[in-house]
Amino acid sequence: MQSSVFIGIGSNIGDKIRNCIDSIKAIAHDKRARIRSASSLYLSSPVSEIAQEDFVNCAVSIDWDGAASELLRLLNRIEAEMGRRRAVKNGPRVIDLDILLFGDALIDEASLTVPHPELHRRRFAIVPCIEIEQDIFHPLYKRPLKDFLPHIDDSQKIALLKDRKEVPNFN
Numbered sequence: 001m002q003s004s005v006f007i008g009i010g011s012n013i014g015d016k017i018r019n020c021i022d023s024i025k026a027i028a029h030d031k032r033a034r035i036r037s038a039s040s041l042y043l044s045s046p047v048s049e050i051a052q053e054d055f056v057n058c059a060v061s062i063d064w065d066g067a068a069s070e071l072l073r074l075l076n077r078i079e080a081e082m083g084r085r086r087a088v089k090n091g092p093r094v095i096d097l098d099i100l101l102f103g104d105a106l107i108d109e110a111s112l113t114v115p116h117p118e119l120h121r122r123r124f125a126i127v128p129c130i131e132i133e134q135d136i137f138h139p140l141y142k143r144p145l146k147d148f149l150p151h152i153d154d155s156q157k158i159a160l161l162k163d164r165k166e167v168p169n170f171n
Helices: 016-029 068-081 123-132 145-150
Strands: 002-011 035-037 041-045 055-065 096-102 158-162
Touching: 002 016, 002 068, 016 035, 016 055, 016 068, 016 145, 035 041, 035 123, 041 123, 041 145, 055 123, 068 096, 096 123
Parallel strands: none
Antiparallel strands: 002 055, 002 096, 035 055, 041 055, 041 158
8 A cells, every 4th residue: 555655854964965965866766655755955943952963954745655663663664774874863974864754654562652752842853844745733632743843942943055956856
């Protein structure tokens, strides 16, 4: 069964832009995934008490032909192949790939919670998603994602880095 999925992507180590683009190419390389759209690239402040560089963030929407757990395994494998080490929770990372939304599914398992439990609190996740689909809805709270933006602390900075027209087409 095919599902419409939003994946959040972030990097704050090394060539951050290249890391994001390479991760999208790796997702697209899997025969179960079809990239529908990629957002612009954004520079955003970390949401962590740990001192670290700013992130490059974006989102992609894909059609996924498989279970959410299969997609999670793919994303974890891509992260590992790109050099992600999970030594410090919320610490710097070469790449971070999160399933933000999996259709309108509500998933609460030991290894996966969808919608992403912090989605409605993270400007760097919401802005790229609503760029792709302006009226995207949060299935748990049954509200448009854009409705959460005014309630997010101003300390979460985000700025357009590279317009989506400048990002390679992954179809």
